Amino acid sequence: MDNKLPTLKEIARRLKFSVSTVSRALHDHPSIGLRTKMQVKQLAKELNYEPNQTALFFKQQKTHTIGVILPNLKEEFFSQAINGIEDVAKINKYSVLIGQSHDDIDQEKQIAIAMKNQRVDGLIVSISKHTKNYDHFISLRKYNIPVVFFDRVPDLPTVHKVASNFNTGTKQAIEFLITKGHRRIGVINGPEEMKSSKERIITYMEVLQKKRIKIDLSLIVTTDLTQVKTFEAMKNLLDLKYPPTAILTINDYVALDAIQYARKSKLKINKDISFVSYANLPIINYLEFPPLASVEQYPYEQAKKATEILFDLFNADNIPDEEEKKYHNILIEGQLIIHKK
Amino acid sequence: MDNKLPTLKEIARRLKFSVSTVSRALHDHPSIGLRTKMQVKQLAKELNYEPNQTALFFKQQKTHTIGVILPNLKEEFFSQAINGIEDVAKINKYSVLIGQSHDDIDQEKQIAIAMKNQRVDGLIVSISKHTKNYDHFISLRKYNIPVVFFDRVPDLPTVHKVASNFNTGTKQAIEFLITKGHRRIGVINGPEEMKSSKERIITYMEVLQKKRIKIDLSLIVTTDLTQVKTFEAMKNLLDLKYPPTAILTINDYVALDAIQYARKSKLKINKDISFVSYANLPIINYLEFPPLASVEQYPYEQAKKATEILFDLFNADNIPDEEEKKYHNILIEGQLIIHKK
């Protein structure tokens, strides 16, 4: 097993050139003669020479790797997001290191530290549903590791982030339900820590006020996204004296659980009770009783944009510190998708 | 921005020790005095010293990173598999680099090359559904990068692999259908390139023969896993003079499409026609008309086992080449899960 990979030194030895000459030859440096250049290149090709990336990473203090931290990959939202990240990374010849927090703050911290130590050049993050403290990300600034958040973003002005504009989608969703004749619209919201949860409620109230529909706070319940809590939330809604005729749920997975609960309660979906949610999962197409509509949040586009910003930051780093360093804060418009059926 | 990370050199300078002393002190080398050791460790802690991984990777010619190549992450099967890989990697303090082939052979090759250049220490692979040629993986041997395949594995004796034992699951599935009274059992199989496709048919025939049920080859159709082809396959089956009363599909996604088609054809699921498939996706639980049963293939366990083998190989590499180098070939037993409903 002659497992030794060819190095510049090896090429230099065979051709009786110096290592530096070989290096420059391969880089088409002007101070290398044509003959030499040809010889070097040919031998390099013969030997299948590939620069040792670990040496380069070390030398350049760059790893050409971006880290991605997100709650999990099993939600299709995030696996689609990965595609957006990968695509941009590939264009820039970067690799992607992925870590799942599984919505656990400690794991999130641990991964962030591991990625710092691995010397990733930058980080794309969608925070866990319980994260309230962002120190483990903020501290990366000391190491010049830029961080761009997407989808689940911290509620801080001093970070780069790309998120869905829940406002628009929520507005469309509620108006859609009102148009369909619904007046008692329930909401199964996410944990209060999540920025999107607050925004959803604000928009919900705004729309109802404008349409002069009385707001009933008992119609607003929360779930931590687990099935158990969603069932509880549904029970609370259905046990009301005047239960809602339509429910807005924080995402499609919650909607699925909610629908399941409604069916167990012998309710006719889309007749006794209708659902609208967020995410627009492909799986919806296979359901017998899907939500009436979903707010598409374009995970691919969000993640892609976040990654593009990250690469901008890599370059901006070289630019002398502008005093007023701008923080990117992009909103991707959601879009209500009405499911035909 | 004092972005300079602390180095051994920095610690040595401040304490007026040599770099080597500092290095050894941090590693509890016996030839370093207690006083010195304490001083060094304290300052290291104060400065938040962390060894520069890129330097270590370079020096040790190891990246402590394993590469994973799989068709895609949006199939829950694979995102669960990732968890198995991550868990084992974490125990061994390894990072995980992920690449999706999107079932495209060229992308698969490209990723394999990129990972080789990144100097991953080893590779976990589930091949694309069209891959017939394995040179891009075999050639990694030259670079001493071990490869372990899982789930979708090459049909070669000279590779390490972990796969599902389709035999058992398929047998259970068909016998289950026969017990339910079905005599005309259709199969929507995968592309012939896939090893599992062949095995499925063999078992199918064996079971039918044993049960003395006549084999009708027109009941066996194939799909490339796309919806279009699955619909075509379904059409072929349903247009038969004596269409099947039950269908075995290669996986749950195909089953979903097949069920959708059957419903469009006004067939009553689980009455006019029943389905059994492979994978046992969680989503099944939300369906109104799920397959009767699914063969669970334990992606987490498969991937975990594959990764454990990979780490074994890392160590085995140091052992002098045994002439008879064994190739791992693990089969994980599938298990038919009958969906209650």
Place this chain on the structure above:
DNA sequence: AAAAATAGAACAAACGGTTGCGCTGATTTT
């Protein structure tokens, strides 16, 4: 023909850490 300019290549340092070996002064052995 001597001086200046230039092309083409070599030298050497640097990135940060590990490690075999050698050095020094103190302690123990004979």
Place this chain on the structure above:
DNA sequence: AAAATCAGCGCAACCGTTTGTTCTATTTTT
């Protein structure tokens, strides 16, 4: 008291590549 031992630390090489500087012919200029 001289010799041997040893604890404790420094020196230097090395991993592969890049790059600023220097060197050496050769060519061009005057």
